[in-house]
Amino acid sequence: MEVILRVEGLRKDFNGMKVIENWSFSVGKGDRVTLLGPSGCGKTTFLRIVSGLEDFQGKVEVFTDKIGYVFQEPRLIPWKTITENLMLIRRDPDKMASLLEKVELKGFENHYPWQLSEGMKQRVNFVRALLVDPELLLLDEPFDALDLKTKMKVMNLLVDLWQKRRFSIVFVTHNVKEAVFLSERIFLLSGRPSKILDEVELKEKARDFTDEKLFGLEKMVIERLLSLLR
Numbered sequence: 001m002e003v004i005l006r007v008e009g010l011r012k013d014f015n016g017m018k019v020i021e022n023w024s025f026s027v028g029k030g031d032r033v034t035l036l037g038p039s040g041c042g043k044t045t046f047l048r049i050v051s052g053l054e055d056f057q058g059k060v061e062v063f064t065d066k067i068g069y070v071f072q073e074p075r076l077i078p079w080k081t082i083t084e085n086l087m088l089i090r091r092d093p094d095k096m097a098s099l100l101e102k103v104e105l106k107g108f109e110n111h112y113p114w115q116l117s118e119g120m121k122q123r124v125n126f127v128r129a130l131l132v133d134p135e136l137l138l139l140d141e142p143f144d145a146l147d148l149k150t151k152m153k154v155m156n157l158l159v160d161l162w163q164k165r166r167f168s169i170v171f172v173t174h175n176v177k178e179a180v181f182l183s184e185r186i187f188l189l190s191g192r193p194s195k196i197l198d199e200v201e202l203k204e205k206a207r208d209f210t211d212e213k214l215f216g217l218e219k220m221v222i223e224r225l226l227s228l229l230r
């Protein structure tokens, strides 16, 4: 397996408060991995560490500089239009137009963030991350602001793009269904200070959000989690 991210003995504390406790795992090229854990267990902190925004103890090796980061909230510059926000990342009008069309934002290029709904801004957040043709895509619970229909569209877009380009995905969330739908491997995290309790490998994949397989897989992960937390 060609590794894109290797984590060994990772620890993180903030002023003596232990957050991450001895995480070790690797993510291969083209892998889709989820870190599933409760609020406050260090999921965002981990993505910040991978992006080089946070110091830490242990070893974290990232074997690409093409990282796309979809933040939990859109983080757009309010006084710049959608086009201007995206151009800050990469000047590629064709790619930008094609991605905006895919997330149904064609026609909103010259709008300002305050003129868009939360869900629309979050879709711009996705476009911004995909614009760099990432080899490693970091997703920080980015679906919460999206209504069900839009969420399914954005997830299907991600799956389509992944099938074509086979970038690696590291998704952090507390949502079991989303984890099961978007990844093949799920690391189950404890509460803070968070440890990796177990790793679940999903041999089957659900076709879409209504596929019965999804509910079976979700149930299996929930049962595993409950047995670990007992």
Ligand SMILES: Nc1ncnc2c1ncn2[C@@H]1O[C@H](COP(=O)(O)OP(=O)(O)OP(=O)(O)O)[C@@H](O)[C@H]1O
Residues within 6 Å of the ligand: 014, 019, 037, 038, 039, 040, 041, 042, 043, 044, 045, 046, 174, 192
């Ligand atoms: N810069 C910081 N200074 C001090 N404490 C911090 C800092 N950043 C995060 N923390 C603390 O570290 C812990 C983990 O935060 P983090 O945001 O990584 O959790 P999370 O798992 O992403 O939570 P959520 O699912 O609610 O987004 C929290 O207790 C948080 O208060």
